[in-house]
Amino acid sequence: MARMKFICDAERCIECNGCVTACKSEHEVPWGVNRRRLVTVNDGVPGERSISVSCMHCSDAPCMAVCPVDCFYKTDEGIVLHDKDLCIGCGYCFYACPFGAPQFPQAGAFGLRGKMDKCTYCSGGPEENHSAEEFRKYGRNRLAEGKLPACAEMCSTKALLAGDAEVITKIYKTRVVTRGKGEEIWGWSMAYGGSDKLSDLPGGKA
Amino acid sequence: MLLTRKSEGHAELRNPLARAASALAAKTIDRRAFLKGSGIAAGSAAFASQLPLNLIGEANAQAKAAGKTEVKRTVCTHCSVGCSVDAVVQDGVWVRQEPVFDSPLNLGAHCAKGASVREHGMVEHSHRLKYPMKLENGKYKRISWDQAINEIGDKLLQLKKDFGPDSTFWVGSSKHNNEQAYLFRKFVSMFGTNNMDHQARICHSTTVAGVANTWGYGAMTNSYNDLQNAKCMFFIGSNAAEAHPVSMLHALHAKETGAKMIVADPRFTRTASKADQYIRFRSGTDVALLFGMLYHIFKNGWEDQPYINDRVYGMDKVREDVMKKWTPDKVTEVTGVPEAEVYAAAETMSKNRPSTIVWCMGQTQHSIGNAFVRASCILQLALGNIGKAGGGANIYRGHDNVQGATDIGPNPDSLPGYYGLAAGAWKHWCRVWGVDYEWMKARFPSQTMMEKSGMTVSRWIDGVLEKNELIDQDSNLRAIIYWGHAPNSQSRGLEMKQAMEKVDLMVIVDPYPTAASAMPDRKDGVYLLPAATQFETSGSVTASNRSIQWREKVIEPLFESKTDHAIMTLFAKKFGFEREMNKNYKMVKDKAGTEEPLIEDITREFNKGSWTIGYTGQSPERLKAHMRLMQHFDVKTLRCTESVVDKESGYDIKGDYFGLPWPCYGTPEVKHPGSPVLYRTDLKMMDGGGCFRANFGVSKDGVNLLAEEGSFPSGSDITTGHPEFDHILMKKLGWWAELTPEEQKEAEGKNWKTDLSGGIQRVCMVNHNTHFWGNAKARAVVWNFPDGIPQHREPIYSPRPDLVAKYPTHDDKKAFWRLPTLYKTAQQKAVTDKVAEKYPIVLTSGRLVEYEGGGDETRSNPWLAELQQENFVEVNTKDAENRGIKYWDFVWVSTPTGAKIKVRALVTERVGPGTSFIPFHFAGWWQGKDLLDKYPDGSAPIVRGEAVNTATTYGYDSVTMMQETKTTLCNIERA
Amino acid sequence: MKFLARLAAAGAAAALVAACTEPSQDPARSYAGKEDAKAYSGDAFKGDKAKWESALAARSEAQNDYGNYRAAGKKKTP
Structure with missing residues (x-):
C-alpha cells in the first residue's frame, strides 16, 4: 500500500519559499495561516540549513490522539485529515504537534479561534471530491487528479519530495549516494518512527 | 540530527512570515468567488498534458464536457531563468497554474515568485492600475484613453517643437517581450531621439x-x-x-x-x-x-x-x-x-x-x-x-527579458542588434523597416544628434537638473516617460524627486502605478496609462542563456489596460508616423477595438535585420514548435538528438538546441541549431560551434590579433585566424559563386552583418564550416577602455581614505553620455569631508527571493507580500551592539546625501562588521513617511517600505554609466 | 454512489493490507466525522486504484533530476 510522506533535503533547500507560495496560491490560504513554512538554523553562518515544514502526516499522529471530538481520520495512503465541521478550534492538536502544523485562522470579532486548518497533502477533505464545499474548507484535491502536492512539485531545487515513501526514499538515496553525505532526513523518526538515517530505513542501504 | 526543533525559535524570529503569523491577528483576504466553484473542470484539463498517455483520452473528454477550459503555456515574467508555466484558463479566467516538468530549463521547478504568477490574473482585490489617470489638483482622476493620448501627445509634440525631441526621455523596459522592446527602439527613434534606455543600464x-x-x-x-x-x-x-x-x-x-x-x-x-x-x-x-x-x-x-x-x-x-x-x-x-x-x-x-x-x-x-x-x-x-x-x-541576467531588450531593444547607444548609431547602421535598419533614410534623418534635429548616444536611465535626473551649458544637447530634459520601469531601482532618490518635480510632464505606462506615481509632490502634469502584462499578450522572451521562448497569451488584457504595442501604435498615430512604424505588420484589433501589430510580424522583421547576433533564425514557427516539444531537449546539452516533427507546423526539431539560443545564424530555412555555448571550437558551425570575433583589427602594435594557425571551428576550410567576411573576401576566396543569383544581387557591396539575404552567412557556415565574423583572439587588454588592463580603484565613497591615495578613481569626464560626470572631484570631496568617519558602514544592496526589480508588481501579490512585509537593513551583531540596536528595532540609515531612511534592523552575522545590506525592492515610504494616500485609489502595493535608493549616492561606471549602488557609505542609528 | 465507491475501495484496501508486510500504523481511534471518498473515486480515475497509483508513481519521478521522467515523456509522443 502506498504511504504518502514528505522528505525535505536540507542539502538542497535554499529557503526560496516556492513551496509556501505554491501552497498559498493553490489553496487560497489566507494571510496568517501557514500550512507550510521555512525553518532556518545557523542563519548567516557556515552550517546554515533550511527546511520546509508542514504537517508530516505522522504514522502515529499525536493530533489524532488528543482531539477531544475525534475529528481526525487517516486515509489508506497515510494522510492525516480532519473534518472541519466537527472541529471546535480548541487548539489541543497544536500543542500536541511536534511540527507546529495546525493553524488557527481568526474567526469573529473577538479573536476567537476558528476551525483548525493544516496541510491536507493536497487531498481535500471529507466532502465530495472537487466540490465547491471541499475547496472552500480544505482547498484543492490534487491527489484525486493524479497529482502530488503543489509544494513538492514546484520546489525550486527539488529539495522537497512528496509521494509514496518507497519511491521518494529511492530518489533521496540516489542523491545521498552520489554526493556521499547528508543522509539524515529531517523529522523522519519523529513523524514516522524508526531512524532519521536513510541507511537505517528499509531499502536505504547504499 | 542536523536540525533540531530547538533552533526553530531562532528561525521564527528571523523569518518575517513567522513573526507576522504570531504578531498580527490573522486577517484573512477573502477567497475569490469565481474560484470557489471552478476547481473541478480546471483540474481535469490541467493534467491532460502531463498524464501518462493511457489517461489523456479520458481527460480530454472531460475537458470538453467542462466547456472552455484551456491550458496555455507561458514563461514566468520575473527573473531570467525562463521557467515555463502551464496556465489553466477557465472561461477566460486564469484559475490555476501547473508545473511544466517537460521544460529542460526548470523541470517544473519554481521559486516563490514563479509559484505565484497565477495571481496576475486576479481581478478582485487587484492592485493593478485599472484605467488611464491624470493628476489634477494633487489627486489622480480617471480619464479616457482618447483624452490621455491626445493630451500627452499634444504636450510631447509641443515640447518637440519648442525644445526639440531630445527634451524627452523614454525609459523602456526589460519586461517588454522581444517584439515590444524592438518596436520601442523603432518608435522612439521615429519620435526623433536616442534618449531612451531600460533596466540593462543598471543591471549588466x-x-x-x-x-x-x-x-x-x-x-x-x-x-x-x-x-x-x-x-x-x-x-x-x-x-x-x-x-x-x-x-x-x-x-x-x-x-x-x-x-x-x-x-x-x-x-x-x-x-x-x-x-x-x-x-x-x-x-x-x-x-x-x-x-x-x-x-x-x-x-x-x-x-x-x-x-x-x-x-x-x-x-x-x-x-x-x-x-x-x-x-x-x-x-x-x-x-x-x-x-x-x-x-x-x-x-x-x-x-x-x-x-x-x-x-x-x-x-x-x-x-x-x-x-x-x-x-x-x-x-x-x-x-x-x-x-x-x-x-x-555565466553571467546571470536580471529581468525575464533583460537579455532580449539589451539585444534588440531601447538602448541609447545602439539600434537593434548592437549595430550602433553610425550612418551605416541607420541605413541598414531603414532598409529593414522599409523607410527612406533621409526621412528618418529628418525625424532628428540633426545627423549629429541622430548618431550621438543618448542619456542613460541612471542619469536622466541630471539631464533635468544639470546646468544647460554643461550638457551635450540643446535643451534640458522636460518630459520623462517611464514605460515599464520602476524609479526606485535608480540611485540618488533625493535628486530624483527634485527632477520629477521640475519636468513639465511625467508619463507612467505600466501595469502598476509604480512609486513614480507617488514620489513627486506635484499638483498636475502626471499621467498614468495601464499597460497589459506579458500574460496578456504573446511574444518571445530571451532567457539569460540566450534561449528564446514563446509565450502564449494567457488572458485578455485586464481592466482597460492595453498591450505595449497597442499603446505605441496609438501614440504613433498621434505623432503622425504610424504608417512608417507599422509598415511591415499586419494589424489586428484587441478586445476594445484598438489596433495593434501582429506580434509574429514584428518577430519576422527583427529576424530580417539582426544578423550580427543571430536573431535571424528564430522564426515564430520554430520557437512555437520548441515550446510544444520541450521534453525532447536534453537537460545537460539542451539539444534534441532525435527526429521529432511538430504536428502543427510540420517542423522537425532534430539537431536544434532548446530555444535556439542566439546566435542562431542565417535564415530560419538554413536551420542553424542555435549556440548554447559560445566560442566552442570543438564543434562545427552548424552544430553551434564558433570562435572569438575579429572586431578589433588584425594586429595591434605589430602583435597578431587573429587566432593562431590550428585554432578554428571544427572542420573549417580556413585553419587559421582570419578577418570578417564581406563580398570582397567572398570573391577573393572564390566562394561568391556559391551564392544564388538572388543572394548575389542582395549581398553585392555588403558584409555578413548587412547582407539581408543571409547568403554570405549561409555559404560560410554551411559549405565551409567557417565563421563569417572572422577568427580572432580574445583581448586580455582592452586598449579602448579607461584601463586597458583592469586596475583597482577605490569606490567614490570609499571606507578606506588611506587606500584612496594609493588607488584613486578616474579623472572627471566632461561630456560623457551627454553629461558631465564626476570621479576624482567627488571622491576627493568625500575624503576631505571625512565622510568615512561620519558614515563608517559600507552600504550595499541586492535582491530578496520574494520580490523582483522595483517590486511594485511583486509587492502587490498577496502571497509574496505576506512573506516580506517590511524593509530592513542587515547589520552585524557588533555594529548593532555598539549602537544599542536590537533585533527588528526601527533604525535610521543615513548617507552622505543627507537622506535618512527608516527600516527595521536585521541583526545578523550574514554581513561582517562594518558592512550593511538593504534590499532594493521596496518603495512607497519617503524618509519615514508612508505615501499611501499619494497613490491612485486601490492601486498602492500591499507592502510599502523605504527605498534604499532614496539614500544612495553619486558614482557611475567609467564606460557605461552604471550606478555605483553596491558600495557606498552610511550610518545606522536607533530610531 | 458514494457508498458503492466506499465499498469497492474497502475491498481493494483490505487485499492490499494483507499483501503488505508493513504492520498497520493506524492508531486505534474512532473517527466521528463524515466519511471521505477515495482519491481515485472521482471522474478522473473512476475507482481504478491501480491506474491512479501508476499515475502518481509516474508523477513522483518528475521530482527526480537523476531520473528519466522527461525521457520517458519523449517516447510517448509519436
Whole structure:
C-alpha cells in the first residue's frame, strides 16, 4: 500500500519559499495561516540549513490522539485529515504537534479561534471530491487528479519530495549516494518512527 | 540530527512570515468567488498534458464536457531563468497554474515568485492600475484613453517643437517581450531621439560592454544547464539562491556529482551557505581578489599556455601587471582576504577544470564595474575555460527579458542588434523597416544628434537638473516617460524627486502605478496609462542563456489596460508616423477595438535585420514548435538528438538546441541549431560551434590579433585566424559563386552583418564550416577602455581614505553620455569631508527571493507580500551592539546625501562588521513617511517600505554609466 | 454512489493490507466525522486504484533530476 510522506533535503533547500507560495496560491490560504513554512538554523553562518515544514502526516499522529471530538481520520495512503465541521478550534492538536502544523485562522470579532486548518497533502477533505464545499474548507484535491502536492512539485531545487515513501526514499538515496553525505532526513523518526538515517530505513542501504 | 526543533525559535524570529503569523491577528483576504466553484473542470484539463498517455483520452473528454477550459503555456515574467508555466484558463479566467516538468530549463521547478504568477490574473482585490489617470489638483482622476493620448501627445509634440525631441526621455523596459522592446527602439527613434534606455543600464551594462570588448558578445557564454558539466563553480557577486533560485537546481545537481563550489561575496548569502568555500571580501575590491587569484595561477604555472597562445591577446602584459601589483600582501590589504583563502580558490579553480565563473550585480554596479567583469574574463581566459562546456562566464541576467531588450531593444547607444548609431547602421535598419533614410534623418534635429548616444536611465535626473551649458544637447530634459520601469531601482532618490518635480510632464505606462506615481509632490502634469502584462499578450522572451521562448497569451488584457504595442501604435498615430512604424505588420484589433501589430510580424522583421547576433533564425514557427516539444531537449546539452516533427507546423526539431539560443545564424530555412555555448571550437558551425570575433583589427602594435594557425571551428576550410567576411573576401576566396543569383544581387557591396539575404552567412557556415565574423583572439587588454588592463580603484565613497591615495578613481569626464560626470572631484570631496568617519558602514544592496526589480508588481501579490512585509537593513551583531540596536528595532540609515531612511534592523552575522545590506525592492515610504494616500485609489502595493535608493549616492561606471549602488557609505542609528 | 465507491475501495484496501508486510500504523481511534471518498473515486480515475497509483508513481519521478521522467515523456509522443 502506498504511504504518502514528505522528505525535505536540507542539502538542497535554499529557503526560496516556492513551496509556501505554491501552497498559498493553490489553496487560497489566507494571510496568517501557514500550512507550510521555512525553518532556518545557523542563519548567516557556515552550517546554515533550511527546511520546509508542514504537517508530516505522522504514522502515529499525536493530533489524532488528543482531539477531544475525534475529528481526525487517516486515509489508506497515510494522510492525516480532519473534518472541519466537527472541529471546535480548541487548539489541543497544536500543542500536541511536534511540527507546529495546525493553524488557527481568526474567526469573529473577538479573536476567537476558528476551525483548525493544516496541510491536507493536497487531498481535500471529507466532502465530495472537487466540490465547491471541499475547496472552500480544505482547498484543492490534487491527489484525486493524479497529482502530488503543489509544494513538492514546484520546489525550486527539488529539495522537497512528496509521494509514496518507497519511491521518494529511492530518489533521496540516489542523491545521498552520489554526493556521499547528508543522509539524515529531517523529522523522519519523529513523524514516522524508526531512524532519521536513510541507511537505517528499509531499502536505504547504499 | 542536523536540525533540531530547538533552533526553530531562532528561525521564527528571523523569518518575517513567522513573526507576522504570531504578531498580527490573522486577517484573512477573502477567497475569490469565481474560484470557489471552478476547481473541478480546471483540474481535469490541467493534467491532460502531463498524464501518462493511457489517461489523456479520458481527460480530454472531460475537458470538453467542462466547456472552455484551456491550458496555455507561458514563461514566468520575473527573473531570467525562463521557467515555463502551464496556465489553466477557465472561461477566460486564469484559475490555476501547473508545473511544466517537460521544460529542460526548470523541470517544473519554481521559486516563490514563479509559484505565484497565477495571481496576475486576479481581478478582485487587484492592485493593478485599472484605467488611464491624470493628476489634477494633487489627486489622480480617471480619464479616457482618447483624452490621455491626445493630451500627452499634444504636450510631447509641443515640447518637440519648442525644445526639440531630445527634451524627452523614454525609459523602456526589460519586461517588454522581444517584439515590444524592438518596436520601442523603432518608435522612439521615429519620435526623433536616442534618449531612451531600460533596466540593462543598471543591471549588466558593464558586463555587456566589458565582455563584448573582450571576445565578441556581451552575454552569458554558457547556460544555467551547463553548470551540470562544470567541475568547479565560482560565484562572485551573485546570490543565485535568491536572485535566480531555479538555477540552483542545476548548480546543486552539479555539486552533488562532484563539482566544487566557491562563493565570494561581502555577505554570507544563502548561496554561500551551499558553498565548499566562502570568501568574505570588502565590497568593491573584485579586481584585487581576482588578480590575487591570478597571481597564484601564474606563479604555479596553472594557466593554459597553449590556449592563451592560440586564442588570447595581451595575457603577457596582464601577467606582468598582476605579478608586480597583486602580491598576496597587497591583495589582503585591499580585500581583507587572507592569502591562504585566495590561494585555495585559485587552486580549486585550476585543478577542477572545466571551471566556470558566475557573476551578477555584485560585480557590475560599481564605478569600475567594467574593470571587474574584465578581470573575471581574464581569469577564465588564463584557465582556458571560455568556449568549453562546463566552463564559461555565466553571467546571470536580471529581468525575464533583460537579455532580449539589451539585444534588440531601447538602448541609447545602439539600434537593434548592437549595430550602433553610425550612418551605416541607420541605413541598414531603414532598409529593414522599409523607410527612406533621409526621412528618418529628418525625424532628428540633426545627423549629429541622430548618431550621438543618448542619456542613460541612471542619469536622466541630471539631464533635468544639470546646468544647460554643461550638457551635450540643446535643451534640458522636460518630459520623462517611464514605460515599464520602476524609479526606485535608480540611485540618488533625493535628486530624483527634485527632477520629477521640475519636468513639465511625467508619463507612467505600466501595469502598476509604480512609486513614480507617488514620489513627486506635484499638483498636475502626471499621467498614468495601464499597460497589459506579458500574460496578456504573446511574444518571445530571451532567457539569460540566450534561449528564446514563446509565450502564449494567457488572458485578455485586464481592466482597460492595453498591450505595449497597442499603446505605441496609438501614440504613433498621434505623432503622425504610424504608417512608417507599422509598415511591415499586419494589424489586428484587441478586445476594445484598438489596433495593434501582429506580434509574429514584428518577430519576422527583427529576424530580417539582426544578423550580427543571430536573431535571424528564430522564426515564430520554430520557437512555437520548441515550446510544444520541450521534453525532447536534453537537460545537460539542451539539444534534441532525435527526429521529432511538430504536428502543427510540420517542423522537425532534430539537431536544434532548446530555444535556439542566439546566435542562431542565417535564415530560419538554413536551420542553424542555435549556440548554447559560445566560442566552442570543438564543434562545427552548424552544430553551434564558433570562435572569438575579429572586431578589433588584425594586429595591434605589430602583435597578431587573429587566432593562431590550428585554432578554428571544427572542420573549417580556413585553419587559421582570419578577418570578417564581406563580398570582397567572398570573391577573393572564390566562394561568391556559391551564392544564388538572388543572394548575389542582395549581398553585392555588403558584409555578413548587412547582407539581408543571409547568403554570405549561409555559404560560410554551411559549405565551409567557417565563421563569417572572422577568427580572432580574445583581448586580455582592452586598449579602448579607461584601463586597458583592469586596475583597482577605490569606490567614490570609499571606507578606506588611506587606500584612496594609493588607488584613486578616474579623472572627471566632461561630456560623457551627454553629461558631465564626476570621479576624482567627488571622491576627493568625500575624503576631505571625512565622510568615512561620519558614515563608517559600507552600504550595499541586492535582491530578496520574494520580490523582483522595483517590486511594485511583486509587492502587490498577496502571497509574496505576506512573506516580506517590511524593509530592513542587515547589520552585524557588533555594529548593532555598539549602537544599542536590537533585533527588528526601527533604525535610521543615513548617507552622505543627507537622506535618512527608516527600516527595521536585521541583526545578523550574514554581513561582517562594518558592512550593511538593504534590499532594493521596496518603495512607497519617503524618509519615514508612508505615501499611501499619494497613490491612485486601490492601486498602492500591499507592502510599502523605504527605498534604499532614496539614500544612495553619486558614482557611475567609467564606460557605461552604471550606478555605483553596491558600495557606498552610511550610518545606522536607533530610531 | 458514494457508498458503492466506499465499498469497492474497502475491498481493494483490505487485499492490499494483507499483501503488505508493513504492520498497520493506524492508531486505534474512532473517527466521528463524515466519511471521505477515495482519491481515485472521482471522474478522473473512476475507482481504478491501480491506474491512479501508476499515475502518481509516474508523477513522483518528475521530482527526480537523476531520473528519466522527461525521457520517458519523449517516447510517448509519436
